[in-house]
Amino acid sequence: MSGIDGSRPGDPASDLISDIDLGRVWTGVAAEVWRRHPGRLERLAGRLLRSPGLARALLTTPSLLVPWLIATVVVLAAGAVVTLSTGQPLVALLAPGVAAAGIAYSYGPGVDPAWELSCSMAISDRMVLLVRALAVFAVNAVLGLAATAFAGAGQTAAGDVTFGWLVPMTAVCALSLAVATLARSASAGAAAGMAGWAITVLSSRVASGQFTAAVTRAALVIPYLIVAAGCAAAAAYATRIPRGTPL
Amino acid sequence: MNVEITNLARRFGRNQAVAGVDLEAGPGVLGLLGPNGAGKTSLLRMMATVIPPSSGTMRLLGRDPGAHEPRREIRRRLGYLPQALGYYPGFTVVEFVEYFALLKDMPSARVPAAVAEAVERVDLGAKAKAKLRTLSGGMLRRVGIAQAIVNNPELLLLDEPTAGLDPEQRVQFRALLRDLGQHATVVVSTHLVEDVGAACTEVALMDAGRVVFRGTPADLAALGTDRDTGDAPLERGYTAALTRARSLTRAGGQS
Numbered sequence: 001m002s003g004i005d006g007s008r009p010g011d012p013a014s015d016l017i018s019d020i021d022l023g024r025v026w027t028g029v030a031a032e033v034w035r036r037h038p039g040r041l042e043r044l045a046g047r048l049l050r051s052p053g054l055a056r057a058l059l060t061t062p063s064l065l066v067p068w069l070i071a072t073v074v075v076l077a078a079g080a081v082v083t084l085s086t087g088q089p090l091v092a093l094l095a096p097g098v099a100a101a102g103i104a105y106s107y108g109p110g111v112d113p114a115w116e117l118s119c120s121m122a123i124s125d126r127m128v129l130l131v132r133a134l135a136v137f138a139v140n141a142v143l144g145l146a147a148t149a150f151a152g153a154g155q156t157a158a159g160d161v162t163f164g165w166l167v168p169m170t171a172v173c174a175l176s177l178a179v180a181t182l183a184r185s186a187s188a189g190a191a192a193g194m195a196g197w198a199i200t201v202l203s204s205r206v207a208s209g210q211f212t213a214a215v216t217r218a219a220l221v222i223p224y225l226i227v228a229a230g231c232a233a234a235a236a237y238a239t240r241i242p243r244g245t246p247l
Numbered sequence: 248m249n250v251e252i253t254n255l256a257r258r259f260g261r262n263q264a265v266a267g268v269d270l271e272a273g274p275g276v277l278g279l280l281g282p283n284g285a286g287k288t289s290l291l292r293m294m295a296t297v298i299p300p301s302s303g304t305m306r307l308l309g310r311d312p313g314a315h316e317p318r319r320e321i322r323r324r325l326g327y328l329p330q331a332l333g334y335y336p337g338f339t340v341v342e343f344v345e346y347f348a349l350l351k352d353m354p355s356a357r358v359p360a361a362v363a364e365a366v367e368r369v370d371l372g373a374k375a376k377a378k379l380r381t382l383s384g385g386m387l388r389r390v391g392i393a394q395a396i397v398n399n400p401e402l403l404l405l406d407e408p409t410a411g412l413d414p415e416q417r418v419q420f421r422a423l424l425r426d427l428g429q430h431a432t433v434v435v436s437t438h439l440v441e442d443v444g445a446a447c448t449e450v451a452l453m454d455a456g457r458v459v460f461r462g463t464p465a466d467l468a469a470l471g472t473d474r475d476t477g478d479a480p481l482e483r484g485y486t487a488a489l490t491r492a493r494s495l496t497r498a499g500g501q502s
Contacts, residue, residue, distance in 0.1 A: 023367075026367070027360060027363045027364050027367060028360065028363075030363040030366070030367065030372065030375070031359040031360040031362070031363035031364075032359070034341045034359070034362065034363055034366075034375050034376065035359040036341065036342055036345060051352075052349050052355045053349035053350045053351075053352060056346055056349045056350075057346075057349075057350060060335065060346065112333070113333035113334055113335055113336075114332075114333040114334060114335065114347075115333060116297060116329045116331070116333060117327065117329055117332070117333065117347065117394070118350065119296075119297045120295040120296055120297050120322060120325060120327045121322055121347065121350035121351055121352075122319050122320075122322040122323045122350065122351050122352035123349075123350045123351075123352055124319070
């Protein structure tokens with residue numbers, strides 16, 4: 001009796017075919033057909049982080065999604081235009097609030113749909129949170145620097161930029177991250193960051209009579225750094241490794 | 248033993264979800280039965296290292312999940328399907344399974360073949376490139392099972408895996424469970440006693456945060472031979488075991 005391919009039992013060709021595990025062959029074919037090819041950015045992140053998994057988790061950041069990026073660019077561009085036309089440093093006043101919202105929404109229950117599952121993964125959720133928060137901060141910093149450079153038409157000194165809004169942005173982002181992780185609520189984190197920044201701007205204005213005092217007074221740098229360090233410690237505590245099995 | 252649990256407890260505020268569980272399990276399929284609120288999901292979440300216990304000791308795959316590096320090693324060899332599977336609606340089936348293969352720290356060269364094999368094992372090959380938002384509830388459950396088995400886990404924890412599956416898919420899934428249980432420890436939390444009868448080599452029945460019965464499905468069915476509550480032997484055994492445990496608790500409380 002001939003096989004469906006026309007070969008006969010006992011025929012070496014027939015024996016060869018029967019030895020082939022067709023299921024395994026199909027899986028190999030499917031693996032090639034379904035294989036996802038990481039983009040240039042993911043490959044670069046994978047090399048920098050030395051972990052393809054962490055790179056993939058980074059690029060799945062809710063905060064780095066296109067709508068959020070567009071919103072950030074629009075807000076900072078509007079701030080730059082206002083700064084150019086009025087002379088008021090609106091970019092410096094807007095950037096910390098925008099970054100705080102982005103950081104709060106970078107990771108956590110309610111934001112990441114697969115958060116529960118992610119908590120059981122070898123690549124720890126703390127690392128995922130850290131790289132996502134850093135990425136959001138870096139994107140905000142670059143966009144803010146670009147907007148500041150545009151508004152200042154090249155006149156802005158590096159020191160002014162750093163102390164003007166990068167330091168307050170660090171403090172506000174740390175506050176947002178700490179509240180988001182402690183309260184396990186992205187909305188609470190974003191609200192705390194933006195409210196904290198609004199209170200700082202308004203109270204600085206009341207104290208000095210200047211609307212821009214929160215980003216121009218050098219005396220505030222140390223308090224900002226203290227707040228940033230305290231909030232970073234609180235975020236580290238909130239995401240600490242559980243003690244595991246008490247004896 | 249892949250699972251060694253002694254006097255494990257977990258409290259959420261004033262609610263004692265797990266109240267001193269002792270459990271040992273080697274390769275095979277262990278069915279975790281019990282009524283709503285019995286503590287099955289909390290126990291599975293602790294075994295999945297998602298939440299830490301309030302007290303007690305636990306060793307998984309011969310390691311202490313309380314220490315950082317052993318826990319990472321456990322997680323590399325762990326498969327977990329939570330009760331409520333969150334997913335990214337814009338991901339395809341393959342992208343979702345691949346995402347968790349990478350988060351499990353699998354070597355990236357091995358990932359495509361492992362993903363293809365897992366997707367085929369849950370019979371979703373025809374939907375491999377479909378977006379998750381287009382899938383039915385039963386298909387999403389199978390996607391969840393695929394991500395759980397993608398790393399060929401030594402410890403597989405499945406919380407209500409057959410919820411949403413149609414009868415044909417449940418039969419296939421039970422066969423998959425029996426196959427996985429040949430080499431791995433599979434712990435399945437379920438309300439469906441027929442799943443236990445068909446797929447599990449052992450049963451643990453939980454009530455009020457404790458394990459109140461441990462044995463084979465046949466042992467459980469034997470408990471209910473003189474009962475008429477329930478349609479099937481296992482259901483009668485389930486009811487008998489719960490009734491006995493509750494009367495013992497009441498008697499203990501009164502004395």
